[in-house]
Amino acid sequence: MKLPSASEIKRKGDAYFRSRRTVRTDKNGLPVRDDEGNILFGSDAPYTVTGYAEAIGLGTVEELFVFPDEERQLLVKKALLRIEAYAEEHLFNKDSFPGAKLFLSVNFKRWSDKVAEDEGIDEEAKSALDKWGK
Secondary structure (H helix, E strand, C coil): CCCCCHHHHHHHHHHHHHHCEEECECCCCCECECCCCCECEEECCCCCHHHHHHHCCCCCHHHHHCCCCHHHHHHHHHHHHHHHHHHHHHHHCCCCHHHHHHHHHHHCHHHHHHHHHHHCCCHHHHHHHHCCCC
């Protein structure tokens, strides 16, 4: 498989994140604006690692980690940071906490170590989580 160029990753990645956002509307269906008149957006659909990988044209999540050059690696790292931040914010909501915690533990190594300690996950399960070592 041919890996996407840096410009493709940027363009397709930006389009992916935009596609997950919706305009906030008031009770009359009109866009909600801030004090400066800018339209406010919400994020109705979650950001996912798999969705991002697919959006930029990859066949697997693992392909996110095979880019040979620093420019493409940096673009992917920034996107993963954005996805991680989105999930981390959901830890503060009691309804989304369990899902956010699981998502972070499966997709981001530093979270999997903490979950394994907190919940007494056995070494075999921890090893399986480590393969995602992001």
